Amino acid sequence: MSAGMPGNTLCFFINGKKVTEHHVDPETMLLSYLRERLALTGTKYGCGGGGCGACTVMVSRYRPETKSIFHHSANACLLPLCQLHGAAITTVEGIGSTKTRIHPVQERIAKAHGSQCGFCTPGMVMSIYTLLRNKPQPSMDDITQALAGNLCRCTGYRPILDGFKTFCEESRCCQTNGDANCCLNGVKNGTETDAVKPQLFNKDEFLPLDPTQELIFPPELILMAESEPARTLSFVGEGTSWVCPSSLEELLGLKARNPDAPLVIGNTNVGPNMKFKGVRHPLIISPTRVTELFQFSQTPNGVWVGAGCSLSELRSDLEKLYLQLPEEKTEVLRVLCQQLGIVGSQQIRNVASLGGHIMSAFPNSDLNTVLAAGNCLLSVVSEAGGRREIPINQDFFVGLGKTALKPEEIILSLFIPFSRKGEFVRAFRQAPRKESAFPTLTAGMRVFFCEGSRLVQDVSVYYGGIGPTIVSAGRTCGVIVNRRWDEETLNRAYDVLLEEADLPPSAPGGKVEFRRSLTLSFLFKFHLEVMHKLREMNVIQDEPQEELQPLPKNIQPSLQEFEAVPKGQSQQDPVGRPIMHRSALSQATGEAVYCDDLPHTQGELFMSLVTSSRAYAKITGLDVSAAMQLPGVVDVITAKDIPGKKVRTLMGYDEELLAEDKVLCIGQMICAVVADSRSHAKRGAAAVKISYEDLPDPIFTMEEAIEKSSYFEPRRVIEQGDVSSAFASVDRVYEGEIRLGGQEHFYMETQSMLVVPVGEEKEFNVYVSSQWLSYTQAAVAETLGIPSNRINCIVKRLGGGFGGKVTKPAILASITAVAAWKTNRPVRCILERGDDMLITGGRHPTLGKYKVGFMNDGRIVAVDFQFFINAGCTVDESVVVIEKMVLHMDNIYNIPNLRGRGSACKTNLPSNTSFRGFGVPQCLLIVENMLTDVAAVLGHPAHQVREINMYKGPSVTHYKLTFSAENLHRCWDECKLRCEYETRRRAVEEFNQQHRWRKRGIAIIPVKYGMAFAEGFCNEGKALVHIYKDGSVLVSHAGTEMGQGIHTKIQQVASRELQVPSSKIYISETSTSSVANTCPTAASFGSEANGMAVKIACEILYKKMEPLRKKYPKGSWESWANAAFYEKISLSAMGHYRGPDTHMDWEKMEGMPYSYFTFGACCSEVELDCLTGDSRTVRTDLVGDIGRSMNPSVDIGQIEGAFMQGMGLYTLEELKFSPSGLLYTRGPSQYKIPAVCDVPLQFNIYQLQDSDNPHAIYSSKGLGEPFLSLGSSVFFAIKDAVAAARSESGLVGPFVLNSPATPDKICLACSCPLTQKVPTAQPGSFKPWALNI
């Protein structure tokens, strides 16, 4: 069949079905093809740049040479459709479905509670599915490797790992007693009673994995691969053509005629450049069928590998090779394999090619420094010049992304030499996250010794990440060569290296001092490793020094302990049981529908936003003419088009929907382009020309705002006691401060909306990913100048919200509605990840200052706090965030004289908004840092200072709210007991005495979190329940499902109250036409308020059915429901829960802003590499007082997810702004949220038993937010470890460690001798690359 196929026919398979395409736009990626063309929306769009894994699919190909089928995972967002000729693609829809049979991978992630919002779930499923296709019994390491590139913002990964662990051979071992002490070996297991403890899931129920059930590789593709004659494939698109030559000659000819055309294999560099930087390529050459690029051949001196090989294949081939060779020959090969295993994620490595990597010439490449240090060679070829060999060295890389290759030349292959006896090669990297992250600094180092001696014959040291190209430290090597390998030589080398690897203080990328310090640390590490090798070989007999081990990484079994339901509770009653998220299976099969999964309708348009490129300026011109000329562009929406109100008013301040005259930040929306497709709208937006006139003195930092008194009013103060005079009576006074960076919500589903004009009387359906539908409804109505009754806002589920979808969707939906109204067509707006990060703001960066007075025994007598948050350019909810901070400034401490002042700084940055915890996570860190400082001043253990100051018994807060501190103490005591605090504290001290370069730290942190909105009107819950004639029940309520399991809990409530099985109850969506005037689903209060409303509605209905139950005592639920119809009993009821009437009088500084408190305590232990600042959380034990849990699996999921988000906030996630106010960090490549590699190795969660809460439904407690703050236990454990490192340098007492405690801050704070060698640039003497906002 294929022999006659013309050269512009693309043939491949998707989920077993053949696809033939004749007209393919080379810019179409598989992801948009799946989602938009085939309506296979299970594969998700999370970032578009290979950084999140939401779009993971399996690619299978047949290899005629080996007659084998090869499967690998890949990111569909970077896979050009044109590349897929002959491939079989499997998506999440192709492996299982709730309609037929779910796949064991889908079942296990769902039933192990590994799917919350579910947006990441299909990607997770496909990563593991692919792994199992290649290795049906993987190791735990295989699982974590396969998931390293799949981000999840909800779960904290533990349940995902637990679910997938069941596929591992080793999961049959309990490992509770450590690796070697499995209960299966007969060693007594310390937790024998576990058998009777309730479990979150039962793995015995899982379907077995049966590889024979999988889709077979299409025989037609095998035939095609075997028989298809070599022919050129070519496709022509709107702006780009694609040619896939069939021979080397043809390739060279093409390259000679089109020297600027890129060769695309993995598309992991070319693709993101086209998408994010707007780079255009009229022609793309795809050399995937040029066999010479994929060859592997061994010579006596080394091995030649084809430049087209993927990084994964290369690693596997090299691994096979080095296992057969004598060890001394394998130094370069081994180190290269190590590095090949760490580049990006598995999805990236599976497609990225060696040649593409080298030619991308990234300055911080993981491979190029090793290739250079290892004396590797390239074989390059061109039509006119023929073949030549060139070394990879400093002369090869000539600039950022540039090499010495001539434009018409291509890399054919790479030669990797075998090492010699006495030669050692090592590579080092330090990255913002341990895995799936481009490194900050890399190094490749090689040394060759004269035989049997420590005399250096040859040495080579390369660094990546200290300039536009990799750098050879030639002068440093000059100091080392012909000298003895010892400390004296190395000490001389450091001084030269410091001069040689210099970086100006304003160098791009920032972190200059750290990067310089790392250059020394890496050399020192190399020194230690080589010394160790020389000793091992008996070349030297020097005193052994500390051997540098990598940080621990093996995930241990964890505990999730929760209360069993009371004895005698009906089996049918689901309340209190670990019920799976009600949509988990739909999410795992890709059937769950999110806003952008809604089918496209006739005439639908797409909207792309145009935002300001200036921070503070007058708009002097807006020219849309060029945009309007572009294909597909239909209209440009400006402020003038808004028929109704042009501003949103919040806290008395107006915020323009679209800027008209003036812009207040980079990223402010100015206009929007609507076009017939996403790409046309994007191109149109790029063509809009805006001219500006800068206004003077923009304000970016909190310090600048303080200096200029630039605040949003009101500012808030609470004071109890007499703070000023109390300072006179204390033993000691200490003043300190700490700052926290902001945090991006990074919900996996970006802001999404679809506005559909219904056709008559100005009526619109607004599908919107919003946490507050009524607010969005009101905003759209006001903007269009029509009443709210014409707007129906609908949401089925959100792919995560975390507070970022409370206010922001209202503005975006309003603009989209204007476009829909003006064009009278449906308009869809799905923000690109970068635009979402730029436009919508996040958690407020915070500056906390304190003056604390205390006694020598640790009692704190007086504290004066000042809180500043960077609100950005509009008020949004900033004042309320400040209020919550001031209300939580006591955390759990009874401080008799306490004053806190809070101010929201008005700056020219994008406006920040609510974020899970709403100011408490920032406040808690400031308070606990103050406690840590007090302990450090006194030289007391921090936990003792905490204990001495805690509230005890019946207590009163600083705003005069009474509460009992009993459960707080129970949490604290139980946490100390469970984590064996005292014993482990001593073990940490012992470890620190034995290790100079690695340190451990441990910290235990408590939290008290006020529940409910302080604004009483927000605490309402509403529901509408219908019972149909067949007995099925439809529940609608005001809360939105965003992964937190609200619908699951509501279903449990209805099931209990109506006494029917959960299967009878359905929750379709949340909509303003079912339930009106809703409150935001936020403040951890959604399930509680709406659960009560549903309970009330169900009670009404249950009562209404009472006469029928009496009349037909032998009847069934269905028969009563049916009878009700004929007896004219209405089985529809509204439930209204008024909620607590919370209030706060800011004048009197007192009130009852909360209904009750949720308490918790958490202990974390970390291990640090002081030389690089890398850290690993080795164990976390968290005790949470969550009352009587309505659903332990959902609640434990919330606790773990919140903890991990907090850990991200305090230790990992860093927003960076340029000096002109531009957000640099606009995607997962630059902004790192926690990944699988960040999960505490042991992560134990314990529910506090026997805790009742009379204030909430079924005695439960709100818990979505409180435990986020406990991520700070990792921060304080790091601080504890840093203190141990500092003491080695004679530094004791309090010190500043700002949040997030990223490796650079940790490393510099450790103040090791090498770090101390690096001079600090004088602040003010240079313009830093990034602002300290």
Ligand SMILES: Cc1cc2nc3c(=O)[nH]c(=O)nc-3n(C[C@H](O)[C@H](O)[C@H](O)COP(=O)(O)OP(=O)(O)OC[C@H]3O[C@@H](n4cnc5c(N)ncnc54)[C@H](O)[C@@H]3O)c2cc1C
């Ligand atoms: C999410 C993500 C994470 C990453 N993480 C890391 C990381 O941690 N560490 C790291 O070092 N790198 C990382 N990378 C970079 C990645 O390794 C490179 O993008 C990749 O290796 C490039 O290979 P490719 O085949 O995709 O190149 P393509 O994008 O296909 O091509 C890149 C360039 O190479 C040229 N080219 C390709 N082959 C040849 C040839 N044979 N001869 C001449 N020119 C050729 C092309 O013309 C083009 O200009 C990451 C990339 C992404 C997207």
Ligand code: FES
């Ligand atoms: S959408 Fe493809 S990796 Fe994020």
Ligand code: FES
């Ligand atoms: S469940 Fe993973 S992102 Fe929501």
